Amino acid sequence: MFIYPFVIIISMNFFLLFPYYFSWHYTRAIKDMVGIWFNFVWFIYNFFSIKILAQTLFSPIKRLKEGNARSFDIEKLLENFVVNFVMRVVGFFSRASVIFVGLLSVFLTLLLGVIAFLVWLSLPIALVFVMLISFVGLF
Amino acid sequence: MITFAELKNKSSETYPAILLEHFLPYRNRKKVLKMLLWFLLLFFVLIIIGPISFNFTEETIFRLRSAFFLSFSVWICIQLFDSFYLSYYFKSTKVNFEVAKLIQLSNRQDLLFDFLNSVIGKYTMMRLGISEEIISKFLEKREHKITDLEIDILVNPDDEVTLKDYAHSLYKADKEFSHFLDMHSISENLFIGSLSWVNQNQFKIRSAERWWSRESLSRIQSIGRNWSFGKIYLLEKNGHQIMSDSIYKNLGDKWRIYKDKVEQIEQVLIKQKGANVMLVSPSNETGLEIISSLGKMILNGKVLTELEDRRIFVLDGGNIIDTSKDKITFENSFKEILIQANNAGNVILVLPQLNNFIQSAHNISVDVATVLSEFLISSNIQLIATVNKKGFHDTVETNSDLMSHFEKILINEIDKNSAVTVLQDSTYIIEAKYNVFFTYQSLDEISKSAEQYYMGSNYSDKILDLLQEAATKAKAEKRQLITREDILELVSIKTGIPQGNVTEEEKDKLVDLENILHKRVIGQNEAVTAIADSMRRSRAGITNPKRPIGSFIFLGPTGVGKTETTKALAESFFGDEKKMIRFDMSEYAGFDSVNKISGIMADKVRDQQYGVFLLDEFEKTSTEVKDLFLQILDEGQFTDERGELINMRNLIIIATSNAGSEMIYEATSNGKEFSGIKTSVVDGIIKQNIFKPELINRFDGTILFHSLMPNHLREISKLMIKKLNNRLVQKGISINTSDQLLDYLVKIGNDRKFGARAINRVIQDNVEKIIANEIISGNLKSGQNISFKVVEGDLLEISESGNIINS
Numbered sequence: 001m002f003i004y005p006f007v008i009i010i011s012m013n014f015f016l017l018f019p020y021y022f023s024w025h026y027t028r029a030i031k032d033m034v035g036i037w038f039n040f041v042w043f044i045y046n047f048f049s050i051k052i053l054a055q056t057l058f059s060p061i062k063r064l065k066e067g068n069a070r071s072f073d074i075e076k077l078l079e080n081f082v083v084n085f086v087m088r089v090v091g092f093f094s095r096a097s098v099i100f101v102g103l104l105s106v107f108l109t110l111l112l113g114v115i116a117f118l119v120w121l122s123l124p125i126a127l128v129f130v131m132l133i134s135f136v137g138l139f
Numbered sequence: 140m141i142t143f144a145e146l147k148n149k150s151s152e153t154y155p156a157i158l159l160e161h162f163l164p165y166r167n168r169k170k171v172l173k174m175l176l177w178f179l180l181l182f183f184v185l186i187i188i189g190p191i192s193f194n195f196t197e198e199t200i201f202r203l204r205s206a207f208f209l210s211f212s213v214w215i216c217i218q219l220f221d222s223f224y225l226s227y228y229f230k231s232t233k234v235n236f237e238v239a240k241l242i243q244l245s246n247r248q249d250l251l252f253d254f255l256n257s258v259i260g261k262y263t264m265m266r267l268g269i270s271e272e273i274i275s276k277f278l279e280k281r282e283h284k285i286t287d288l289e290i291d292i293l294v295n296p297d298d299e300v301t302l303k304d305y306a307h308s309l310y311k312a313d314k315e316f317s318h319f320l321d322m323h324s325i326s327e328n329l330f331i332g333s334l335s336w337v338n339q340n341q342f343k344i345r346s347a348e349r350w351w352s353r354e355s356l357s358r359i360q361s362i363g364r365n366w367s368f369g370k371i372y373l374l375e376k377n378g379h380q381i382m383s384d385s386i387y388k389n390l391g392d393k394w395r396i397y398k399d400k401v402e403q404i405e406q407v408l409i410k411q412k413g414a415n416v417m418l419v420s421p422s423n424e425t426g427l428e429i430i431s432s433l434g435k436m437i438l439n440g441k442v443l444t445e446l447e448d449r450r451i452f453v454l455d456g457g458n459i460i461d462t463s464k465d466k467i468t469f470e471n472s473f474k475e476i477l478i479q480a481n482n483a484g485n486v487i488l489v490l491p492q493l494n495n496f497i498q499s500a501h502n503i504s505v506d507v508a509t510v511l512s513e514f515l516i517s518s519n520i521q522l523i524a525t526v527n528k529k530g531f532h533d534t535v536e537t538n539s540d541l542m543s544h545f546e547k548i549l550i551n552e553i554d555k556n557s558a559v560t561v562l563q564d565s566t567y568i569i570e571a572k573y574n575v576f577f578t579y580q581s582l583d584e585i586s587k588s589a590e591q592y593y594m595g596s597n598y599s600d601k602i603l604d605l606l607q608e609a610a611t612k613a614k615a616e617k618r619q620l621i622t623r624e625d626i627l628e629l630v631s632i633k634t635g636i637p638q639g640n641v642t643e644e645e646k647d648k649l650v651d652l653e654n655i656l657h658k659r660v661i662g663q664n665e666a667v668t669a670i671a672d673s674m675r676r677s678r679a680g681i682t683n684p685k686r687p688i689g690s691f692i693f694l695g696p697t698g699v700g701k702t703e704t705t706k707a708l709a710e711s712f713f714g715d716e717k718k719m720i721r722f723d724m725s726e727y728a729g730f731d732s733v734n735k736i737s738g739i740m741a742d743k744v745r746d747q748q749y750g751v752f753l754l755d756e757f758e759k760t761s762t763e764v765k766d767l768f769l770q771i772l773d774e775g776q777f778t779d780e781r782g783e784l785i786n787m788r789n790l791i792i793i794a795t796s797n798a799g800s801e802m803i804y805e806a807t808s809n810g811k812e813f814s815g816i817k818t819s820v821v822d823g824i825i826k827q828n829i830f831k832p833e834l835i836n837r838f839d840g841t842i843l844f845h846s847l848m849p850n851h852l853r854e855i856s857k858l859m860i861k862k863l864n865n866r867l868v869q870k871g872i873s874i875n876t877s878d879q880l881l882d883y884l885v886k887i888g889n890d891r892k893f894g895a896r897a898i899n900r901v902i903q904d905n906v907e908k909i910i911a912n913e914i915i916s917g918n919l920k921s922g923q924n925i926s927f928k929v930v931e932g933d934l935l936e937i938s939e940s941g942n943i944i945n946s
Contacts, residue, residue: 014162020155024223032226036351043356046444049363056366091366098363123219130212137205 025124033120037113044109048102053095058088141296143247143287149300150239156227157243159220166258168217168224175214182207228345237338238305247287251313252278259302262337267325268578268622277319285313302338306331325580333579336563359440361447369483373476374452377459381451381489382438386424387431393603394432396561400550401433407546408487408521409445415515415522417542419531420550422783423492426525427453429550430489449521452480453489456496466504473510481520489523494530497538508541515544529778559586562602573610580623581609588630591684591788592748605629636749636789649675652711659707660700661854666693666842667704673791673839674712686775690792692757692835694820695844696800698894702755704844705793709751718750720790725759732761734780741779749789757794758829765834768794772837794838798829800846807846817843847894849885855895856884859902870914871921874906880927 045051119126141149163171186203189195195203228236237259245253254260255274264274290312294304310317310327320330349355381387394401408414420426434451436442442449459476463469480486490496493507500507514520524545526535536542562582570576589602609629613621630636648655652671660667673689676682682689693701709719720743727736744752754760754768771777775788799820806816821841825832835841847855860876867873874880887905890897906927913919 017155017158017162020158021220021223024155024226025219028226029222039351039353039356042353043359047359047361049361053363053366094366095363123215127212127215130208134205134207134209134212138202138209 022124026121030117030120033117037109037116040109040113041106044102044105048098048105050099050102050106053099053102057092057095057099059091141292141294141300143242143250143290143292145296146234146238146292146300147242147287150232150234150242152232153227153230153234153236153239154243156224156236157240159224160240161244163217163220164258165224168221172214172217172221175210175217178210179207179214182210225345225348229349232299234300235302235305237302237341238300241305245287249284250287250290250309251281251285251316254306254309259334259337259341263330263334266333266337266579267323267329268580268620269323269325281315283315285309303331303335306334329580329583332559332583336579336582339563340567361444368448368450368485369479371450371452371480371483371486373479374454374486374488377472377476378452378454378488381427381431381434381453384427384431384453386427387434390428390431390435393428393600394435395564396603397429397432398436400429400548401436403548404429404433404523405443405446407548408449409443412518413516413544414518415545416524417493417531417535417545417547418523418525418550419528419547420525422527422781423525425550426527427489427491430523430525433487448485449487450483450485451487451489451523453491456490457499460496460499460503463503469500469503469505470510477510477514477520481514481517484519487521487523489525491525492530493524493526494534497534508538511541512544515541559583562586562606565603565606569606569610573614574619575610575613575621576619577606577609577621578623581621581626582606584623584626584630585609587684588626592630592634592636592786608633634749634789645678648711649678655711656704656707659710659858660704661858662847662851663700663704663844666691666700666844669840669842670704670708670791674708684788687752687772687787687790687792689840690772690838691794691840691842692830692838693793693795693842693844694799694824695797695803696846696894697797698890698896699844699847700895701795701844702753703895705751705753705795708791708793713750718747719753720744720747720750721753721755723755724764724794725756727760727764729761733763733767736760736764737767737777737779740777741781741783741785744785744787744790748786750791752787752790752792754792754794756796758796758798765830768792769834769837772834796829798824798827799843803843804846807848817841849889852885852889852895852898853881856881856888856898856902859898860884860906863902863907867910871923872910872914872919873924874910875924875926877926877928879929880906883927883929 182203185193185195186200186207189200189203232239234242237257241253241257241259244257255264255278261271264271290308292300292304292308293311294300307327310320310330317327320326346352404416404418407416418426418429420429430451430453433442437447437449437451440447454476459473460469463472477488480488497507511522515522522545524535559582562585566577566582585602585605589605592601605626609621609626612629613619613625649671652674653667656667656671669691670689673682673691677688693704695701705719706716710716713719720740722736722740729735757765767777771787772792776784776786779785802816802820802823820843821835824830825835857876860874860880864874864876884898884901884906888895888898888901893900909927910919910925913925919925
C-alpha cells in the first residue's frame with residue numbers, strides 16, 4: 001500500500017505492473033486461494049450428500065417398508081422383517097458406496113489443494129523458466 | 140460532497156488492476172486468450188500429425204513444441220493477470236471499480252471526453268441510440284471542457300462512490316452535455332438508467348467467470364439425496380406435482396421475473412423448523428406462477444443446496460372434501476396424506492387458495508388449522524399456502540394461531556422498476572436470438588406502456604410479450620435497431636390507442652376539437668372547451684398517467700346536451716360514437732350495487748379500454764358505488780370481485796347529473812353571470828348530501844350545462860330536421876327547412892323540464908307523422924320535396940305549388 005501515493009504522482013509505467021502483480025500473487029491471491037479451496041471441499045462434501053446419507057445410513061432405501069401386521073401373524077411378521085431388512089441392506093450399501101467415493105473426493109480435493117498451493121508459489125519462477133527455455137528452443 | 144482530488148485519493152486501492160486495464164484492457168485480454176487457445180490447438184495437432192503427414196524433421200517438431208510451450212506459458216500469464224484483475228474488481232472498496240478506472244485514467248483536463256471514450260461510456264451512449272459520429276461532432280464543437288477542478292462529486296464523504304453518483308455529478312457539472320442529451324430527448328434518468336444497465340451487465344459477466352464462488356457451486360445438483368426420501372402415493376392421488384400443472388407448463392421465461400420472490404421463499408424454506416410460506420398475491424395464478432418458478436429452479440439445479448431434492452406437490456383440497464362424506468372421513472384422509480408426505484421427508488406441499496379450503500372445511504365443521512398444526516412445526520415437510528389479498532384479509536389473517544406458523548410474503552404487481560430489471564435480463568437473450576439491438580429508451584417505453592395499458596395478471600406477461608414481439612417485428616422488417624418509436628407503434632397496433640408523435644390528421648382534429656364538438660352540441664361552450672383542453676393535455680402526454688385521461692361531472696337539467704356532448708366526443712375523438720361505455724346509474728342503487736357494477740364494469744373495460752365512460756344519472760347510484768368511484772377517479776383502477784386489477788386509465792370518465800338543475804335554470808332565466816353560480820350550485824348539492832365534497836373534488840372539472848334558450852332550441856331544431864332529412868334522403872325525399880317550421884318547433888317544443896328532448900318529441904309527433912302518412916298513402920314519392928306552413932298554430936303540409944295538402 002505504501003507505494004500507491006507515489007504511483008499517482010509519477011506517470012503510469014508498464015513495468016510498475018510487475019511489482020504490483022507479485023505483491024498480489026504472494027499475499028491477497030493466497031488468501032483468495034484458501035477461500036476457493038474451502039469452497040471446493042464444501043462443494044464436494046455437499047455434492048456427495050455425505051451428511052444426509054450418513055444420517056440415514058441404516059434407513060431403508062427410498063423409505064420403503066412394509067407396515068406392521070394388525071393381528072399376530074408369524075408368517076406376515078417374518079415376511080415384513082425380511083423385506084425391511086433387505087431394504088435397509090440395499091440402502092446401506094448404496095449409501096456407503098457414495099459416502100466412500102465422496103470422502104475419497106474430499107481427500108483428493110484437500111491433496112490437490114496442497115499441490116495447487118505449491119504450484120502457485122512456484123508458478124512465477126516456473127513460468128519465466130518455461131518461457132526462456134521455449135523461447136531459446138524456438139530460435 | 141467531495142472533490143475530484145479526494146475521489147482520486149479514495150480510489151487508489153484498486154490502482155494495480157486499473158494499471159493492467161490501461162495496458163491490456165479486459166476485452167483485449169479475452170481476445171488474446173481466445174487466439175492463443177487456437178494457436179495451442181494448432182501446435183498440438185501439428186506436433187501429433189506433423190511427423191507422419193508432413194514429414195516434419197526433428198528440429199521442426201522441437202520448434203513446434205517450443206512454440207506450444209511458449210504460447211501456453213503466455214496463456215497462463217494472461218490468465219494470472221485476469222485473476223489479478225478480478226480479485227481487485229470484486230474487492231469491496233469505497234469507490235466503484237469503474238469510477239476508480241475513470242478517475243485514475245483521466246488526464247483531468249476533459250472529464251467528459253474521458254467518460255465518453257471509456258468502454259462503459261461508449262456502451263452507455265450506444266444503448267441510448269447515439270452514434271459515435273454524433274458524439275465526436277459534439278465533443279469537437281463544445282465551447283467549454285470540464286476539468287477536475289470544476290466538478291464536485293455529490294456524495295457523503297463516508298459513503299461508497301457509485302457509478303451513478305459520478306455520472307450524476309458529471310451531468311450536473313457539464314451543462315453543455317446535459318443540454319446535448321436534452322436535445323436527443325434523453326433525461327438524466329434515462330442517461331443514468333442506461334449507464335447502470337451497462338454496468339450491471341459487465342458485473343454479471345465478470346461474476347459468471349467466478350465459477351468457483353460458493354454461490355455458483357451451491358447451485359450444482361448433488362447426487363444420492365433422493366434415496367433418503369419416501370413414496371407419497373396418497374398425495375399423488377389427491378394432488379399433482381407442480382411440473383404437471385398447466386401454469387408451470389405455460390410459464391416460459393417468466394420465472395426470471397419472480398427470481399427475487401423465489402429467493403425470498405428459499406430463505407424461509409431453508410429454516411430448520413416451521414419453514415412455511417404464506418404467499419399473499421393479487422391472484423391465485425400469480426401465487427402458483429411463483430411456486431412454479433421455484434419448481435423450475437429446482438429442476439434446473441438453481442436453488443440452494445438445502446432445497447435441491449425437494450418435490451413440490453399441489454394439494455387438491457376440494458377433491459378431498461368432495462370425496463369425504465363427513466367430518467371424520469375428511470380428517471382421517473387429510474391426516475393420512477399429511478403423515479405420508481411428512482414421512483417422505485422432501486415434500487413441499489402447496490395449499491392453493493387456502494382461504495377457500497378453510498371455508499369449505501369449515502362447512503363440514505373441520506378446523507383446517509388444527510389438522511395442520513403438528514405438520515406446521517415439522518422439519519420434514521414445508522407448506523406453501525397461496526391466498527389472494529381479499530381472502531387473506533377476510534379469512535386467514537384473523538386466524539392468529541395459523542398465521543404464527545407461516546411467514547407472510549406479499550406479492551405486489553411488478554412495478555416499473557422491477558419490470559425494467561426483468562427486461563434488462565431478458566433483453567440480452569432476445570437480442571442474441573433475433574440479432575437485434577434494443578435502445579434503453581425502448582425498454583423504458585415497454586415498461587411504461589405495460590404499466591399504462593396492461594394491468595392485473597396480464598401485466599408481467601405483457602412486458603415479455605412486447606419485448607419478444609418488438610424483436611420479431613424488427614427481424615421481419617430486416618431492421619436491427621429497436622427504438623422507443625418502434626415500441627410505441629407496436630403498442631398502438633396492439634391496443635388501438637394512438638401513441639407517439641401526433642399525426643397531421645390528429646393534430647388538425649385536436650386543434651379544432653371545439654368546432655368539431657359544436658357541430659353536434661349547441662351552446663355549452665364551457666363544457667366543450669373543458670373537454671377539448673383535457674384531450675389535448677392527454678395526447679401531449681402531460682397528464683398524470685396513473686389517473687383516467689380526464690374526468691368530468693356534468694351538471695344541468697335534462698335535455699340540454701350532457702349526453703350529446705359525451706357522444707360527440709366519442710365520435711369526434713375516438714372515431715366512433717360506439718367508443719363509449721354507458722351505465723345507467725339508477726340501476727345500481729341497491730344494497731348489492733358495488734358487486735353488481737364492478738363485475739359488469741370489469742368485463743366492459745376489458746373489452747374496450749380506450750374511450751368514454753359515461754355514468755348517466757350519477758346521483759341515483761348508492762353511496763358505496765360513489766365511494767368506489769372515489770378510488771377509480773384517484774388511481775385510475777379498481778379491483779373486481781375476483782381480485783383482479785382493472786385499468787381505467789385510458790378512459791375519459793363523464794358523470795352526468797340533474798342535481799342543481801333548478802338553480803341552473805333560474806340563473807339562466809334571470810340572465811345571471813353563469814360562471815358566478817357554479818360555487819352555489821356545488822354547495823347546494825353538497826348540502827343536500829347528493830355528492831360528498833371529496834367526490835366532486837376528484838373530478839378534473841365540474842361542468843355546468845345551462846338551460847336552453849330559444850336561440851339554442853332553434854339551432855337544435857335545425858340540426859334535428861337535418862338529421863331527419865338525412866334519413867329521408869334514402870327514400871329520395873327532402874324537407875324544406877323554413878323559418879316558419881323552425882319557429883313552430885321552438886314554440887311548441889320549448890319545455891323547461893325536458894330541454895331539447897321536447898323538440899325531438901314535437902318533430903316525431905308532428906313532422907314525422909305527416910311524412911309517414913303521406914308516404915303510406917302514396918302521395919309522397921321519391922324525388923319530391925315536402926314543405927310545411929303554420930296556420931292558426933297548426934303545422935300543415937303544403938304542396939310544391941303552395942297549396943295546403945294535409946292537416
